[in-house]
Amino acid sequence: METAIISGKGGTGKSSVAAAFAALAEEVVVADCDVDAANLYILFHPENIEHRSFTGSREAVIDDTICDGCGLCVDYCRFDALSMAAGHAIVLGVFCDGCGLCARVCPQHAIEMEENCESTLCSGNFRYGQLVYGRLAPGEENSGKLVSMVREKARQHARDRRMNNIIIDGPPGIGCPVIASITGVDQVVIVTEPSKSGMLDLKRIWSLCKSLRLPAYVLINKYDLHIAQSKEIEAFCKANGIRLAGRISFDPIIVDAMVHCKTVTEWVPGSGIVSEIKTAYRKIFQETL
């Protein structure tokens, strides 16, 4: 079973919740799909790490000795990644999308597409099972592809080690890496917080889940920071038939746990906040639908 923990808005406590769920599951494959800012390895210290590099995109490189400055590539480029300088075409790397059209149109064959960025897919075992995570090369765009690779690797581990549970820590937002993280999962847990921003982002991520027909839970973190706003979230869930997985109180101990590289369930096992997390866990993972 694949469960994706997502949030729309960043900083709602998604990774802390995902880590706590992994600890409660005990035997689990965790896929950290926030490939832009993968963080769970900090808490889980994976061992026997296996690295695999992959090339996500390509960039145009112009050979100045061949380029005769006709400017055709500049006309064809739709990403404004090419311009003319001192009689030659030059590439503005950050804007190049890697489509390769410039290389196709160049009459002098002066343009090559070079594989420039190296992202890595990492996987290692940790105290509750296996952690798979991606490290996107700086500025790389193809994060959806890396997310898909992380998920595939996680599924492979789950099969090999006969583990049923895959927990996905998803990225913030609603774009490509999020879509790649949740497409086809069995259930989605949206971790939100009681603020106007949290509410807006919840609505957006919910409409994405709906369009992908994914069963979703909402978990309200930092519940008591603004009770009225929390009630509004609950009303929204009720009106839209979204199941409420639970409420977690605001507690700086969550940050404390992180600083000590522990999940909150390990750091303060008997605390009120952990019992709130356990209640949510049972609802999401053990309640029959």
Add this chain to the structure above:
Amino acid sequence: MKIAVASGKGGTGKTFVATNLFYALQNEGLVPTLLDCDAEAPNAGIFFNGKKKHTLEVVLKVPEIDTKRCTYCGKCHEYCNYNAVFIIPPVKVIRILEELCHGCGACLYACNEKAINEKEICLGKVSRFDLSLGASMIVTQICVGVYSPVKVIQAGVRETNDDPLVIMDSPPGTSCPFIQTVVRADYVLLVTEPTPFGLSDLKHSITILKGLDKSCGVIINRSGMGDRAIYDFLQQQKIPLLMEIPFDKSIAAAYAKGDLVAMQNKAWCEKLFSMFNLIVANGNSHH
């Protein structure tokens, strides 16, 4: 001058800093523009009421196949670097997977049969709002289901071309959406929190900003929580720590309601404005 407010990790307080800084600048009689580049989750609009001046649609040109002309030669499929052309020649099936298309036009160039036309699909929108005292707010937003916010962000940045002083609220992360925002900025303000997650993401952001040759400074939000590792890192790297925002439940509660602390408390305005002056001075000494 364009100042981007960014962070690797989400939820560190980017929007909090951007909106309050924007308010503080207005309070000092400047006429700034707030550009919300977080097109996947634009929230700056919560904090300001303005009158919508105009909205522009951001579109992508995607191919349409004229099956009467198509000979199923497969050249468009070969030219497409995004696997957006699905083709099975023997059974004469060809489809464009619009969600994978980047609108580069390579297929159009590839086709010798004039079997490809282009149509426009909507990716999102950019709206400009007039606020009081001449200030403006520009909000970028992608349509749900659109894969990449990059084109919408670029359109938002273009919209500010003639605005003299722009505060950009960047999307989180360190991939393309972040780069497309900061690449147009004169200075990048990184908001982080003193935790291992915050530090890990900050290091990533700084590596990228160095690669882009951007000046940057750091704001530590929720100081007093977490640990000291981030302070040591900043000192080692000689990166200016511009401001600390102590953790305070009342700040969080005001933000949750959609209130600006700078509006409620003058001391915040002064603090933010003196930081702005520091950035301007720093920018001048670097370039």
